[in-house]
Every structure is written in structure tokens, then in C-alpha cells.
Amino acid sequence: MNWRRWNNIIHRDLAYFLVGMTLVYSISGIAVNHRADWNPSYERQTDVLTIEPTLAETKEEILADVLPKLHIGANDLRNSFRPDAETLQLFLEEKSYSVDLPTGTVIVEVIHPRPVLHELNQLHLNAPKGVWTYISDFFALSLIVIAITGMFVLKGKNGLVGRGAWFIAAGIIVPVAYWVYYLNS
Amino acid sequence: MKHLSILVLCLCVLAVSFAGEKKFGKKITLKEKTKISAIMANPEKYDGKKVLVEGPIIEVCKMRGCWIKLGSDKEFETMTFKVEDGVIVFPMVVKGKTAIAEGVVSVKTYTVEQLIEQGKERAKEQGEEFDPSSIKGPKAVIQIKGEGAIVK
Numbered sequence: 001m002n003w004r005r006w007n008n009i010i011h012r013d014l015a016y017f018l019v020g021m022t023l024v025y026s027i028s029g030i031a032v033n034h035r036a037d038w039n040p041s042y043e044r045q046t047d048v049l050t051i052e053p054t055l056a057e058t059k060e061e062i063l064a065d066v067l068p069k070l071h072i073g074a075n076d077l078r079n080s081f082r083p084d085a086e087t088l089q090l091f092l093e094e095k096s097y098s099v100d101l102p103t104g105t106v107i108v109e110v111i112h113p114r115p116v117l118h119e120l121n122q123l124h125l126n127a128p129k130g131v132w133t134y135i136s137d138f139f140a141l142s143l144i145v146i147a148i149t150g151m152f153v154l155k156g157k158n159g160l161v162g163r164g165a166w167f168i169a170a171g172i173i174v175p176v177a178y179w180v181y182y183l184n185s
Numbered sequence: 186m187k188h189l190s191i192l193v194l195c196l197c198v199l200a201v202s203f204a205g206e207k208k209f210g211k212k213i214t215l216k217e218k219t220k221i222s223a224i225m226a227n228p229e230k231y232d233g234k235k236v237l238v239e240g241p242i243i244e245v246c247k248m249r250g251c252w253i254k255l256g257s258d259k260e261f262e263t264m265t266f267k268v269e270d271g272v273i274v275f276p277m278v279v280k281g282k283t284a285i286a287e288g289v290v291s292v293k294t295y296t297v298e299q300l301i302e303q304g305k306e307r308a309k310e311q312g313e314e315f316d317p318s319s320i321k322g323p324k325a326v327i328q329i330k331g332e333g334a335i336v337k
Contacts, residue, residue, distance in 0.1 A: 035249055036248065038248075041277070042276070042277040044277070044312075078282065079241040079256075081243050081256035081260075082260045083263055084261050085261060091243075092281065096281055111278055113278065122276075127274070129208070
């Protein structure tokens with residue numbers, strides 16, 4: 001078997017193997033690219049409630065007064081904090097309450113991970129670390145192999161010496177030209 | 186079948202990695218914790234020093250996850266733990282959990298203009314309103330430049 005056949009086998013099978021990983025990184029890449037405009041991993045919903053204002057002063061007294069009004073069991077409470085004298089924050093799993101004590105106005109914030117996108121982004125941003133670091137390194141190295149072997153899949157006028165050369169040049173010019181533009185703008 | 190087994194094994198490893206307490210950034214090196222209230226009471230003493238603090242996460246940067254606000258051991262005091270964009274990304278669901286966080290204390294005085302600019306930026310990130318008139322004058326901002334954290 002000649003080298004080109006081996007090249008094409010490696011190119012084909014590695015590309016098949018990396019379909020899943022490529023989709024993870026590319027879909028997440030689009031989502032994460034625009035994180036200045038939205039949070040790609042979490043959906044946030046807020047609601048405003050009103051309860052009777054509390055006259056209690058110490059945190060323990062305030063909690064004893066406020067929790068029943070919000071129908072929150074003590075066991076459901078993950079944490080609580082008073083950032084200032086007029087505010088009580090209550091934290092539950094994926095939900096938080098900010099209570100304005102003098103007025104009784106309560107802002108409820110619910111945070112949901114976006115289905116699928118959350119998981120894809122966690123993998124893309126290497127949140128799991130550990131073994132995933134090496135899996136994603138393998139993915140990146142494999143993309144290099146696919147790119148290099150891809151150049152040699154075809155021979156002749158559609159290969160590296162013909163049409164392929166123009167496409168490769170165009171693909172290199174785009175990032176280089178943009179970088180030059182970026183540096184001078 | 187062999188390939189399927191490898192895939193299942195990888196997914197199991199991932200699932201274990203996601204479970205339990207979560208580590209962010211560099212490994213924590215300090216053993217002794219410093220109370221946030223001690224830093225707030227005497228910021229100059231800690232300026233430029235590496236500290237390990239613990240507190241409830243009362244706020245998370247909604248857009249980039251590039252900072253968390255920690256509640257102090259004393260009421261009405263908070264401390265921002267700011268990390269480099271993209272180096273550490275705190276997920277929004279850590280809100281309300283407890284963080285053990287290590288970083289270098291930074292004390293910097295900002296002008297009114299700088300504070301208004303920061304306030305606008307933060308309000309945009311958080312999707313909230315910002316009232317520039319709430320800034321009354323220059324202010325020393327005490328924060329921790331975060332290096333690593335454990336959230337549990």
C-alpha cells in the first residue's frame with residue numbers, strides 16, 4: 001500500500017472519530033464567542049414578589065420572620081447573608097431571593113443551565129479538567145493531523161498543486177489579513 | 186463494542202469530575218485562612234499579600250463568570266474575588282455556595298469617573314440599572330486578584 005492510501009485512511013477514519021468532538025467544540029465555540037451579549041451556559045429568570053415588611057433586627061430574628069413568609073424550609077436554605085442593613089439574601093439550589101426588608105419587596109432569581117449548551121460549554125472551557133485535558137489535547141492534535149493529511153488526499157489538478165493550493169492560500173490569508181487589519185485599526 | 190466501552194469509560198470519568206466540590210484555577214497553597222473582616226479593617230496591611238479567604242458566594246458575574254462576590258464573616262461587608270477573563274470561569278450555579286479562595290489583595294483608589302465607568306460596565310454585565318449619582322466621591326476598592334478557589 002502506498003503512502004497516499006495510508007494518508008487517506010488516517011484522514012477518513014480520524015475525521016469519522018472526531019465528528020462528535022468537532023460538534024462539541026464548534027457549537028460551543030459559536031455560543032461562547034458571543035458571551036458579551038448573553039450567558040451561553042445559563043438561563044436567568046427574575047420575578048418580583050411582595051411580602052410583609054419585617055421589623056426584626058438580628059439576622060436570626062429576620063430569618064425566623066421571612067422564611068415562613070416565603071414558604072422556605074430551613075433545610076432548603078443553602079446560605080444567607082446581609083450585604084447591607086436593609087437587605088437579606090437567601091440562597092437555595094439554583095434559586096436566590098433578595099429581600100428589601102423595609103419594603104418587603106423580594107427579587108427572586110432562578111438560574112437554569114441551558115440544556116445541551118451548558119454541557120457543551122463546560123467541555124469546551126475544560127471545566128472537568130483532569131482526563132478531559134488530555135482528551136481535548138488529543139482532539140487538537142488530531143485536527144492538525146486531519147489538516148495535514150487533508151492536503152494530500154487528492155493528487156492532480158484538484159490536489160495540492162492545483163485547486164487545493166488556492167484554497168489553502170485563501171484559508172491562510174484570512175486570519176493573517178485580519179490580524180494585520182486588527183493591528184492597524 | 187470495544188470502542189463503545191472506551192466511550193462509556195470516558196463519560197464515567199467526566200461524570201466523576203463534575204461531581205462534589207469544584208476546583209477553579211491554580212491549586213491552593215496557603216493553609217491558614219484570613220478573615221475577610223480582618224482585610225476590610227486593615228487593607229493596607231494586606232495590600233499585595235496572598236491570602237486564603239472563605240465566605241458565601243453572594244454574587245457571580247452573569248456574563249463571563251470572571252468574578253464572584255464573597256460575603257464576609259461580618260454582616261454588611263463583601264469582597265470581590267476577581268479572576269482573569271477566560272482563565273477561570275465561575276458558573277452561575279455557584280451562587281449561594283461557599284468558596285475557599287486564594288489570591289492577592291489589591292487596594293486601589295479610583296476616581297469618580299473610573300467608578301462610574303466600572304459601575305456602568307458591571308450593570309451592563311449584570312443586566313441591571315446603574316445610577317451614576319450613587320457615586321459620591323473617590324473610593325478605595327479592596328478586592329482579591331484571584332488565583333484559585335474551591336467551591337463546595
